Amino acid sequence: MKIIQVHSLFSLPVHVPNRGADGLAKRAVFGGVERQRIxxxxxxxxxxxxxxxxxxxxxxxxxxxxxxxxxxxxxxRPALEGAHLPExxxxxxxxxxxxxxxxxxTRAADADEASAPLIVGEQEVRLFVAVARTCAAAxxxxxxxxxxVERRPPSDTAPAVVxxxxxxxxxxxxxxxxxxxxxxxxxxxxxxxVDRAVRFGDALTTHAITxxxxxxxxxxxxxxxAAGEAGGSHINTREEAAGxxxxxxxxxxxxxxxxxxxxxxxxxxxxxxxxxxxxxxxxYPARVVESLVxxxxxxxxxxxxxxxxxxxxxxxxARLRExxxxxxxxxxxxxxxxxLSEQSAQPVSRVQSLAAAALAEWVK
Numbered sequence: 001m002k003i004i005q006v007h008s009l010f011s012l013p014v015h016v017p018n019r020g021a022d023g024l025a026k027r028a029v030f031g032g033v034e035r036q037r038i039x040x041x042x043x044x045x046x047x048x049x050x051x052x053x054x055x056x057x058x059x060x061x062x063x064x065x066x067x068x069x070x071x072x073x074x075x076x077r078p079a080l081e082g083a084h085l086p087e088x089x090x091x092x093x094x095x096x097x098x099x100x101x102x103x104x105x106t107r108a109a110d111a112d113e114a115s116a117p118l119i120v121g122e123q124e125v126r127l128f129v130a131v132a133r134t135c136a137a138a139x140x141x142x143x144x145x146x147x148x149v150e151r152r153p154p155s156d157t158a159p160a161v162v163x164x165x166x167x168x169x170x171x172x173x174x175x176x177x178x179x180x181x182x183x184x185x186x187x188x189x190x191x192x193x194v195d196r197a198v199r200f201g202d203a204l205t206t207h208a209i210t211x212x213x214x215x216x217x218x219x220x221x222x223x224x225x226a227a228g229e230a231g232g233s234h235i236n237t238r239e240e241a242a243g244x245x246x247x248x249x250x251x252x253x254x255x256x257x258x259x260x261x262x263x264x265x266x267x268x269x270x271x272x273x274x275x276x277x278x279x280x281x282x283x284y285p286a287r288v289v290e291s292l293v294x295x296x297x298x299x300x301x302x303x304x305x306x307x308x309x310x311x312x313x314x315x316x317x318a319r320l321r322e323x324x325x326x327x328x329x330x331x332x333x334x335x336x337x338x339x340l341s342e343q344s345a346q347p348v349s350r351v352q353s354l355a356a357a358a359l360a361e362w363v364k
Contacts, residue, residue, distance in 0.1 A: 002363050004251040004267065004355060005334075006274050007302050007324070008291040009316055010203075014212065014242045018042040018280055024239045025211055028204055031307035036209040036243050040200035043247070043279045044182055052273040057177040059269055060261045063122045065176030071118050072096040079129050087142060091132040094142035098149055098190035119184040121176030124191060127168045134164045150189050173260020180259035197255035198270070203279060205243035206306040206316045214240045244289065244316055248301040249274055253359060267359055268352040275340070275348050290317045290341055292324055293351055295358040297334030300327065317341075335362045 017025040018038045026037040047053060057064060066075060072092045080088035099118060135145060138158040153162050168191070175184055175194050183196030218234040251270065253263040271293060278286045292302075305323035310316045324337070336358035343350035 002253040002263075002359070003296065003299055004253065004271070004359060005294045005297070005299065006247075006249040006251075006271065006291060007294070007320065008247045008249075008275070009206070009244060009289040009313070009320060010247065010279065010286045011244050011289055011313070012242060012280070012286050014240050015280070016238055017241050019239075025209065025241050027209060028202065030204055030303065031309065033208045033309050035205045035207070036211075036241050036245075037205075038203040038245065038247075038279055040202050043200045043203065046279055047273060047277050048178060050273065050277045052269070052277055056266055056269050056273060059265045060177040060180065061265065062173045062180060062260045063176050065178030065180075066120050066122070067117055067178065068120075069117045071099075071120050075120065075125050076128060079125050080132060083129050083133055085129070085133055085136060087136075090142040091136070091145075094145045095128050095132065095190065097146060099188035116187065118187065119175065119179045120191070121174045121179055123171065123174035123176065124168070127164070127171060127174060128190075131161075131164045131168055134158070134160045146189075175259065177261070180256065180261045194259055195255055197252045197259055197261070199250045199252070201248040201301055201303075203245040203247040204303060204306075205245055206319075207244065207309040207311040209241055209243065211239045211241045213237050244311070244313060245279075246303055246306060246316075246320075247279065248303070250299055253363065263363075264356070264360060268356040271352040271355055272348055275351065288340065289313050290320060290339065291351070292320065292340075293336075293338045293355045294334040295336040295338075295355055296362055297337075298327065298331035300331070302327070 017036060020026045026039060027034050028037040029035070068074065072095070076095055077088055077092040080091050085091060131145070132142075135142075135148070138161050140148070140161065148157070148161065149165055149168075153165065173180065175191070179194050181196070181198045184191075184194040186193035215237050216235070217232040220231075220233040223229040223231075223233075251267070253267065256263045256266070275288055275291055280286070302320060302323045305319040306316070310319055321339075328334070328337070336355065338351050338354050338358075340347050340351055343354075
């Protein structure tokens with residue numbers, strides 16, 4: 001496994017954090033101390049919705065991924081209608097049925113399964129259209145699609161149909177860039193499972209959480225103050241917190257390659273995004289205090305550096321360095337270890353270029 005790891009310390013001022021179902025800041029107990037937690041889903045969302053993601057997607061060269069529960073009505077059916085395919089709605093339903101378990105009584109289908117969000121690449125949509133068109137041209141009705149995809153097509157099946165189905169099965173890179181980075185579960189027979197190539201760990205504070213309860217008022221612009229209409233339209237409270245967080249991210253370059261993305265094209269801009277994009281969805285400005293980028297070496301988190309809580313930034317950086325040095329002695333040194341604070345001018349650009357060059361040399 002050819003990997004790059006990014007170990008980062010970043011600070012967040014008082015903010016509305018990543019919250020759980022209870023409305024409170026997400027938490028985890030580590031080292032016997034309750035810490036604030038930012039889930040990996042929230043961090044991935046922030047990256048996916050950042051302007052940097054558009055440049056990354058363009059560099060990846062495998063198109064866009066859609067995360068949606070509206071694949072059939074918003075993607076497949078318009079594409080099938082655009083291809084002037086008769087019975088476009090029936091073909092869209094037949095394709096969507098491939099994501100669900102086969103049932104003899106359609107009323108018994110799991111509603112949650114039918115409405116679950118899917119990750120589908122724009123290239124996959126085109127492949128499904130090609131399958132439907134070739135099937136229709138061969139006289140195959142929408143109801144016959146599942147049998148062709150689920151089992152090997154009969155020997156008398158038109159070659160164009162066999163080729164279209166085989167293209168759908170083997171085009172792993174057609175999942176799109178988002179799917180190539182973060183993976184996809186196969187929830188049916190429609191598409192292949194794609195393993196994630198970029199793995200975020202939940203970010204935890206290096207110290208105990210110290211939350212505050214913020215009382216806030218939402219003003220009403222249309223209230224007539226002169227007429228005595230005072231006050232706001234809504235009052236509430238929310239939990240806020242601040243902290244110094246540790247985060248571990250692993251990039252598996254071999255898996256990227258398997259998912260259809262050339263690592264050399266995206267590693268450098270991906271590292272820059274990991275060092276600059278705020279790790280929560282509302283893009284509150286996070287400041288990276290220190291970061292260690294490792295090319296190769298043992299895959300592991302360095303969160304153990306903070307099993308005993310550390311609040312001061314200088315002490316947290318020292319602990320990170322000490323733990324990384326101890327691990328290098330125990331597990332072996334990586335091919336390259338690059339500290340953000342040790343770079344010359346424009347350290348983010350310096351780190352990404354050095355890491356990309358080290359990876360290129362290492363994988364030869």
